[in-house]
Amino acid sequence: MNRNTFTARWLAAALVTSAVPALAATAATPVFVNPNTAYLSSADIPAGFYASGTPTLLDTLEDGALDASLSGSGGSVLSAAFAGIRDSVDADDGAIDGNCGPQTPGRCVSWFNGNGAQGATFTFAGSGPLPTAFGLVWTDGGGGTAVTFSAIGADGQSLGSITAGGFADGSNGGTTAEDRFFGVQFEGGIRAITISNSSGGIEVDHIQYGQMTAVPEPGSWALMAGGLGLLAWRRRALRG
Ligand SMILES: [Ca+2]
Ligand SMILES: [Ca+2]
Ligand SMILES: [Ca+2]
Ligand SMILES: [Ca+2]
Structure with a gap:
């Protein structure tokens, strides 16, 4: 290795090293969360799902509408005015007490x-970058149901799916111990998520998205840009 090659390699290594501290772990392939524990409030978002610990958006639907940064298809918001069966995330009535349904006006x-087999699809419709972490909470469905959660990437490609089941409690009265978080992380960006049941209806809540890796601080971008400029200059110098 001659001196110039060594210098270029050192610069490249220094550039990579300078960028690393601002970033969390990455998922080059989609990572689906295993929905094996109850989700009773936003405190039950799996640790590490969002780089900052909190989502960019968490829609509890308690304002009666889906957030404008999302479009939803397959079903609709079941408002608090609906006197029939509803099944929301436990904490949405202000208390983690085993239920959240029509009994709370x-x-x-x-x-x-x-139509649970059709399921519900939520597509990112915001103006910022695509989410790299996207999820929701399954709150109700048929007793023997298998639940399938899938995702679509930036180019419309399938990011795969996960199927789970055995947690439905056979009640549609607003009980919450069965409720499960389904989510996917993918650093290439997630355009949409879909959840469906093999039979019966389906009910979901706490639709949410964010970023799985930290956005570099402005200072880090300046450092990286400066490093790239230095590397480009050095390469030109080597060719010259
Ligand atoms: Ca809710
Ligand atoms: Ca409750
Ligand atoms: Ca439930
Ligand atoms: Ca149920």
């Missing part, structure tokens, strides 16, 4: 589709 809004 004015609270416990969810998303429902009577």
Whole structure:
């Protein structure tokens, strides 16, 4: 290795090293969360799902509408005015007490589709970068149901799916111990997520997205840009 090659390699290594501290672990291939524990409030978002620890958006639906940064298909918001069966995330009525349903007036809004096999799809419609972490909470479905959660990437490609089941409690009265978080992380960007049941209807809540890796601080970008400029200059110098 001659001196110039060594210098170029050192510069490249220094550049990579300078960028690393601002970034968390990455997922070059999609990573699906195993929905094996109950989700009773946003405190039950799996550790490490979002780089900052919190989502960019968490839509509890309690304002009666899906956030404008999302479009939803397959079902609709089941408002608090609906006197029938509703099944929201437990904490949405202000207390983690084993239920969140029509027994709490004015609270416990969810998303429902009577056609669980069609399921519910949520597509990012915001102006910023695509989410790299995207999820929701399954709150109700048929007792013997298999639940399938899938995702679509930036180019419309399938990012795969996960199927789980055995947690439905056979009640549609707003019980919450069965409720499960389904999510996917992918550093290439996630355009949409879909969840479906093998039978019966489906109900979901706490639709949410964010970033799985930290966005570099402005200072880090300046350092990286400066490093790239130096590397380009050095390469030109080597050719000259
Ligand atoms: Ca509750
Ligand atoms: Ca809710
Ligand atoms: Ca439930
Ligand atoms: Ca249930």
